[in-house]
Amino acid sequence: MNQVMTQTPKGKPHELLAETLASELEAVNLLIQERMASEHAPRIPEVTAHLVEAGGKRLRPMLTLAAARMCGYEGDHHLKLAATVEFIHTATLLHDDVVDESAQRRGRPTANLLWDNKSSVLVGDYLFARSFQLMVDTGSLRVLDILANASATIAEGEVLQMTAATDLRTTEDIYLQVVRGKTAALFSAATEVGGVIASATDAQVKALYDYGDALGIAFQIADDLLDYQGDTAKTGKNVGDDFRERKLTLPVIKAIAQATDEERAFWQRTIAKGRQEEGDLDHALELMAKYATLDATRADAFGWAEKAKSALAELPDHPIRTMLIDLADYVVSRLN
Structure with missing residues (x-):
């Protein structure tokens, strides 16, 4: 962060956002690790971890956390929704790399190159299923409707x-x-x-x-x-x-x-x-x-x-805005 601060007085917006939401992002990461585990198919966490841990800005889950906090939310369902969004994103990346026959993602070999196309497609399907479990956990039909529609649109x-x-x-x-x-x-x-x-x-x-x-x-x-x-x-x-x-x-x-x-x-x-x-x-x-x-x-x-x-x-005057x-x-x- 200090290095960024020397480049621009304010730092990059996504980095400032990550710093502001640090404790919530940490909770989301723990939730992701917990939900990508599989007792019966160890390849699932292997493939998922390769992509999830490759870096990436976590921009999409940050947007969920930022919107909830800006609107005054005080519960913990936004953490599940942020994890859901990251799972959907990761699933689509796994599928995209197979469709595009990609060999690199974020500077590392793609999962389909390290394992195979079947593993990438099936693990992507597993993450989609996990994302729907997380949505249901919030008990909100409206949330389920929004994210299900987004998945279909993708x-x-x-x-x-x-x-x-x-x-x-x-x-x-x-x-x-x-x-x-x-x-x-x-x-x-x-x-x-x-x-x-x-x-x-x-x-x-x-x-x-x-x-x-x-x-x-x-x-x-x-x-x-x-x-x-x-x-x-x-x-x-x-x-x-x-x-x-x-x-x-x-x-x-x-x-x-x-x-x-x-x-x-x-x-x-x-x-x-x-x-x-x-x-x-x-x-x-x-x-x-x-x-x-x-x-x-x-x-x-x-x-x-x-x-x-x-x-x-239209949104409240807030540092996150x-x-x-x-x-x-x-x-x-x-x-x-």
Whole structure:
């Protein structure tokens, strides 16, 4: 923490949030360890621990804890919900790495590489089941409804992405639908259930949902933009990985929407058919520069961050609210 404080006077918002919620996060971690245990299948805690202990910011469970505390909650059900959110997130990562045939996650070999695809899929299923047990423990049907819907949206988003990723007819609306499934659905559910468990007003719960939704979209758009103009040392990704993997993200969707017939034929060959040659990435970047789609994508990310901040106006004046506002700025500050 001291090192961060020397870089910026305030420190990074997610680190300040983690410091503020430290005792609750510790309780959530203990709950995660307890619930990922399995008496009959030792591979379950092995695989789960590999991913859970790999680091990660614990951003989603922190959002649940932050929302509950900001709305004055004093019980302990928010701890179960924070653990639930982390289990859903971890389950989706295990499944994603199998679908994407990934070899690395957070700088370490993926579970499917260390064990196998079957183990990753089945342990992911186990974590989904555990997450539903934790939801039920809170005794709130409304919470169950929110998180069950989020889980369905996440799965739906993954299936949609499979079909939309290389289809040149994919529009910005479809892209947003994919992003809501991939990222924003769990962010918005995480903040929303924090408000629900704290018996916040309907307007406050809606504001928390809107904040999480906009934050998640800003986060994913920023991520997709950094694929084309990020610093590999900072992002851990090579520039153009999405292009090489034939993923239609916002900068490319915007370029295709304005493409000439000749340019469209280029996108058809490289993305739809996957026939990529030396120099294609450079040409793709030239086309994005021609139509200023990287700048337009950056403006979209900042626009969603502003929507996230505006949503918080409905919530109580609280130090955590300030941290959540700063968090929305931080998510897009990577683009400066």
